[in-house]
Amino acid sequence: MPRPTITQVAALAGVSIASASRALNDQIASAETIEKVRKAAAELGYIPDSRARSLKLGRTQQLAYAVADIGNPVYVEMMSAVQHVVAASGYRLVISSTGTTSTSLEVVDELRRGHVDGLILSPLRVTDELIQALELAPVPVVVLGRAPEESTIDSVRADSPRGMRMVVDHLVATGRRRLVFLNGPRDTTPGRLREEGFLAAMAAHPDAEGRTFAAPDFTIASGYAAAQKVLDDADDAPLDAIVAANDLIGIGALHAADDLGWSVPGDLSITGMDNTELAEVTRPGLTSVDLGAAERGRLAAELLLARIAEPTRAVHTVTVAPSLTIRASSMAKPLAQATAERGVG
Amino acid sequence: MPRPTITQVAALAGVSIASASRALNDQIASAETIEKVRKAAAELGYIPDSRARSLKLGRTQQLAYAVADIGNPVYVEMMSAVQHVVAASGYRLVISSTGTTSTSLEVVDELRRGHVDGLILSPLRVTDELIQALELAPVPVVVLGRAPEESTIDSVRADSPRGMRMVVDHLVATGRRRLVFLNGPRDTTPGRLREEGFLAAMAAHPDAEGRTFAAPDFTIASGYAAAQKVLDDADDAPLDAIVAANDLIGIGALHAADDLGWSVPGDLSITGMDNTELAEVTRPGLTSVDLGAAERGRLAAELLLARIAEPTRAVHTVTVAPSLTIRASSMAKPLAQATAERGVG
Numbered sequence: 223m224p225r226p227t228i229t230q231v232a233a234l235a236g237v238s239i240a241s242a243s244r245a246l247n248d249q250i251a252s253a254e255t256i257e258k259v260r261k262a263a264a265e266l267g268y269i270p271d272s273r274a275r276s277l278k279l280g281r282t283q284q285l286a287y288a289v290a291d292i293g294n295p296v297y298v299e300m301m302s303a304v305q306h307v308v309a310a311s312g313y314r315l316v317i318s319s320t321g322t323t324s325t326s327l328e329v330v331d332e333l334r335r336g337h338v339d340g341l342i343l344s345p346l347r348v349t350d351e352l353i354q355a356l357e358l359a360p361v362p363v364v365v366l367g368r369a370p371e372e373s374t375i376d377s378v379r380a381d382s383p384r385g386m387r388m389v390v391d392h393l394v395a396t397g398r399r400r401l402v403f404l405n406g407p408r409d410t411t412p413g414r415l416r417e418e419g420f421l422a423a424m425a426a427h428p429d430a431e432g433r434t435f436a437a438p439d440f441t442i443a444s445g446y447a448a449a450q451k452v453l454d455d456a457d458d459a460p461l462d463a464i465v466a467a468n469d470l471i472g473i474g475a476l477h478a479a480d481d482l483g484w485s486v487p488g489d490l491s492i493t494g495m496d497n498t499e500l501a502e503v504t505r506p507g508l509t510s511v512d513l514g515a516a517e518r519g520r521l522a523a524e525l526l527l528a529r530i531a532e533p534t535r536a537v538h539t540v541t542v543a544p545s546l547t548i549r550a551s552s553m554a555k556p557l558a559q560a561t562a563e564r565g566v567g
Numbered sequence: 568m569p570r571p572t573i574t575q576v577a578a579l580a581g582v583s584i585a586s587a588s589r590a591l592n593d594q595i596a597s598a599e600t601i602e603k604v605r606k607a608a609a610e611l612g613y614i615p616d617s618r619a620r621s622l623k624l625g626r627t628q629q630l631a632y633a634v635a636d637i638g639n640p641v642y643v644e645m646m647s648a649v650q651h652v653v654a655a656s657g658y659r660l661v662i663s664s665t666g667t668t669s670t671s672l673e674v675v676d677e678l679r680r681g682h683v684d685g686l687i688l689s690p691l692r693v694t695d696e697l698i699q700a701l702e703l704a705p706v707p708v709v710v711l712g713r714a715p716e717e718s719t720i721d722s723v724r725a726d727s728p729r730g731m732r733m734v735v736d737h738l739v740a741t742g743r744r745r746l747v748f749l750n751g752p753r754d755t756t757p758g759r760l761r762e763e764g765f766l767a768a769m770a771a772h773p774d775a776e777g778r779t780f781a782a783p784d785f786t787i788a789s790g791y792a793a794a795q796k797v798l799d800d801a802d803d804a805p806l807d808a809i810v811a812a813n814d815l816i817g818i819g820a821l822h823a824a825d826d827l828g829w830s831v832p833g834d835l836s837i838t839g840m841d842n843t844e845l846a847e848v849t850r851p852g853l854t855s856v857d858l859g860a861a862e863r864g865r866l867a868a869e870l871l872l873a874r875i876a877e878p879t880r881a882v883h884t885v886t887v888a889p890s891l892t893i894r895a896s897s898m899a900k901p902l903a904q905a906t907a908e909r910g911v912g
Contacts, residue, residue, distance in 0.1 A: 284661070284682075293647040295640075295844075302638040305664055314661050314682065316629070319650055334612075337629075337659065442848065473848050480850060499640075500848050503787065503818050505825060 226266040235262035285526060286338040288318040288329045290346050295498050296515045297344065300366065303519030304342060311527055313339070320345075330355045330363070340526045342366060342519075347411065362529040364522045367411075369539070376525045376538045378518045382412065382495070383419030385511035385544035389465055389493050390423035392509070392546060394430050396554035398463040398491055401432045404448050404475060405467045406440035413440075416467045416495065433459070437471060445474025453482050453490075462490060463552070469494035469501045472508050476551065491552035507549030514542035571611040580607035630871060631683040633663040633674045635691050640843050641860045642689065645711065648864030649687060656872055658684070665690075675700045675708070685871045687711060687864075692756065707874040709867045712756070714884070721870045721883045723863045727757065727840070730856035730889035731764030732771075734810055734838050737854075737891060739772050741899040743808040743836050746777045749793050749820060750812045751785035758785075761812045761840065778804070782816060790819025798827050798835075807835060808897070814839035814846050817853050821896065836897035852894030859887035 232242035235258045245251035245259040246268075262268075287304050289297040301317070308315045316338055320326050326345040330352070333341060341359070344366035345352060353373050356363045362376075369377040393401060403420040407413050417434055424432035437448035445466060452461065464479075466472030472494030476486060484490050486506055494501055497512035521540050528535065577587035580603045590596035590604040607613075632649050634642040646662070653660045661683055665671050671690040675697070678686060686704070689711035690697060698718050701708045707721075714722040738746060748765040752758050762779055769777035782793035790811060797806065809824075811817030817839030821831060829835050831851055839846055842857035866885050873880065 291647075292650055293643055298638055298640075298643050301662075302636075302664075305637055305662060309664065314663070317646075317650060317660050317662050319647075319654065477850060500845065503845050503849055505822065505850060 226268040228268070230266055231259060231262045231268045234266060235259045282337060282339050283312065284314045284316050284338045285523075286316045286318060286329075286333075286341045288320055288326065288341060289344045290320050290324070292317060292319045295500075296496055296513075299515040300344065300519030300522075303516040304523045307520055307523035307527070313527075325349065326352055327355055330359055333359050333361055333363075336360070340364075340530050342522045342526055362526060362533065364526045364529070366518055366522050374537050376529055378522045378525065378540045378542065380513040380515075380518060381541050381544055382415050382511075382513060383422060385495060385513055385546070386416055386419030386465075387423040387426075388544060388546040389495070389509075389511055390420065390427065390430075390432075392548065393463045393465070393491055393493070393552060394427050396491065396552065399430045400461045401430060401463045401465055402452050402461045403432060403434040403465045403467070404445060404452070404471050405434055405436045406444065406471060407438065408436050410440075413467065420465060437474075440468050440470055442470045442474040442477070445471030446478045447474070449475035449478035450482065453478060453484060464490065464492045466492065466494050469496050469498045469508060469510055472510070472551075473500060473504055476504055476506070476508065486551055487553045493552050497547055501547070501549065504551075506551045506553075509549045509552040510547055512545045512547060514544065517542050571613040573613070575611055576604060576607045576613045579611060580604045627682055627684050628657065629659045629661050629683045630868075631661045631663060631674075631678075631686045633665055633671065633686060634689045635665050635669070637662060637664045640845075641841055641858075644860040645689065645864030645867075648861040649868045652865055652868035652872070658872075670694065671697055672700055675704055678704050678706055678708075681705070685709075685875050687867045687871055707871060707878065709871045709874070711863055711867050719882050721874055723867045723870065723885045723887065725858040725860075725863060726886050726889055727760045727856075727858060728764030728767060730840060730858055730891070731761055731810075732768040733889060733891040734840070734854075734856055735765065735768035735772065735775075735777075737893065738808045738810070738836055738838065738897060739775050741836065741897065744775045745806045746775060746808045746810055747797050747806045748777060748779040748810045748812070749790060749797070749816050750779055750781045751789065751816060752783065753781050755785075758812065765810060785813050785815055787815045787819040787822070790816030791823045792819070794820035794823035795827065798823060798829060809835065809837045811837065811839045814841050814843045814853060814855055817855070817896075818845060818849055821849055821851070821853065831896055832898045838897050842892055846892070846894065849896075851896045851898075854894045854897040855892055857890045857892060859889065862887050 228242055229239055232239045235242060237255055237259060241251055241255060242259045245256045246263060285308050287301055291297060305315050318329055320329055326343060329343060338361060340362045342364050348367050353370060356375050365375050365377040368379050369375045403417060405413055405417050408417060435448055435452055437444035449464060464475045466475055472492055475492050479486050479490055486492055494508045494510040497510040501508040501510040525538055573587055574584055577584045580587060582600055582604060586596060586600060587604045590601045591608060630653050632646055650660050663674055665674055671688060674688060683706060685707045687709050693712050698715060701720050710720050710722040713724050714720045748762060750758055750762050753762060780793055780797055782789035794809060809820045811820055817837055820837050824831050824835055831837055839853045839855040842855040846853040846855040870883055
């Protein structure tokens with residue numbers, strides 16, 4: 223079937239081509255004309271050509287979402303939420319994957335091609351150079367992460383230090399006194415922020431002891447090996463809780479504890495962070511902190527649409543509060559029993 | 568910074584605007600001119616406007632990927648693979664989520680807006696109406712799923728019946744004789760195909776018995792309740808293996824067996840399907856069939872690019888072979904012991 227043209231729509235509606243176009247694309251016409259033209263367009267199955275239209279309007283009706291790795295479950299959760307808001311507003315979502323070694327600068331460069339009206343970027347590293355590029359970008363950008371205080375970029379951030387505080391408070395409240403933080407690499411943003419958060423949280427509990435140990439990776443295998451080491455050394459350096467920097471390390475620790483004959487949570491509490499689907503399927507289930515990935519995605523999309531609608535509005539920096547899901551891996555043991563066994567308190 | 572124009576590029580290169588445009592956009596010019604114009608464009612930071620360019624070329628350099636639920640891990644795996652191929656070919660990927668109740672017809676309608684050069688569609692249900700719409704679509708479409716034999720649509724399909732055969736053969740080879748298939752809803756494409764596959768596979772083993780049981784959903788909770796029922800009835804209807812229709816049902820069965828005191832794989836083997844990340848984190852690990860989601864995504868993207876390059880090429884229907892990953896949940900028990908215990912063989 224040949225595609226119907228605006229000329230045919232105009233002829234059927236009995237108006238000029240210019241009127242038909244204005245009525246359809248810009249809603250600038252009398253109510254009666256708009257109604258006539260819409261009816262004719264519907265009858266013929268006419269759909270405006272989005273390329274011609276976007277060129278004329280100077281808008282593409284597309285937004286981009288760029289992340290390091292589109293297969294990472296945390297980014298997927300964000301993307302689903304972004305897509306939901308974007309689609310409901312009549313925009314299309316273009317995905318790019320920056321790769322884990324990228325500075326994200328190419329994504330910002332690409333914006334000059336004019337293929338989108340805005341960008342949501344979740345950079346692995348927020349450098350000064352990147353922020354400067356974003357401030358000069360030809361379309362609005364929202365950063366999922368930590369933009370500097372003085373920048374003019376809208377941003378949405380998680381609060382992993384506060385999440386870490388919730389975990390530590392929970393463990394201490396359930397009778398744990400000797401906590402080991404199992405981190406991934408410390409030279410990553412999550413590694414640095416989560417370890418700082420752990421140490422700050424421990425400082426609030428002078429009756430408990432905290433130490434840290436870094437695994438080479440945020441993976442199950444890395445967590446397994448690190449936990450094995452920590453548990454093997456337990457005679458010299460006793461512990462009653464492992465605070466993992468993410469769920470994968472926590473799952474590795476659960477498996478290591480099982481293999482070495484430690485009862486969880488009888489002898490040892492174990493917690494994770496990110497509250498991925500994986501935390502629900504282990505036995506015992508893994509206590510974990512939800513950093514609100516879906517909520518962050520939703521807010522980022524809403525900030526971007528608001529910025530497009532009103533380019534001069536005030537800069538927004540939004541922080542999403544974490545929440546703790548307590549599962550069997552850190553259920554309370556009676557305090558008296560813990561004290562008697564470990565001789566601390 | 569005002570955006571540099573093609574006029575400035577042409578002036579700096581010392582060629583006409585038409586030559587500069589041909590050299591940059593179509594590579595139609597002498598090698599020397601192309602080199603001069605490229606250098607001038609690089610110096611000025613000129614990037615062609617993609618909207619103007621796509622209108623002129625009649626191409627958008629965009630492809631769409633449409634699935635029911637972009638958060639589903641199987642679709643995410645496909646999407647990562649699609650994105651990888653698409654990005655490497657200089658295209659952008661536009662994502663749409665059709666929702667789980669949709670007929671996907673709106674996605675096909677949307678193609679008439681001219682925003683993409685092709686579509687990869689993973690429909691939940693492949694209806695005659697949908698195939699007809701796809702055959703009339705204004706741009707090429709590749710279906711991730713089962714297109715009818717006589718259709719002119721390129722398609723990439725999984726082979727879950729063969730996957731089911733691999734599971735059943737493995738269980739029988741490791742001494743299991745009484746198999747229960749725990750399905751999700753039978754009125755879905757996976758539910759129907761996987762159950763047919765199970766029954767066909769059992770028919771090849773007259774010395775073993777198979778029966779089926781449908782859970783109301785493909786979820787952990789549904790699998791847990793269904794397995795509980797089946798295991799509670801084991802005195803009247805003995806079993807030594809549960810073949811779950813997907814990993815989530817399999818994980819529910821693992822948890823139910825644990826709670827009811829069944830040893831896995833001592834008393835009972837349990838298997839899943841889809842080989843998601845979840846199958847690796849359970850204890851015991853869940854034996855599962857990989858239906859090649861990433862490979863299917865990769866092939867679909869390649870078929871689409873090939874079709875765009877050569878619209879008249881022969882229709883391709885590609886089937887990706889499954890593979891079985893054996894984990895602890897179905898490790899072999901000695902055949903003699905199995906026979907003695909169960910009195911079958």
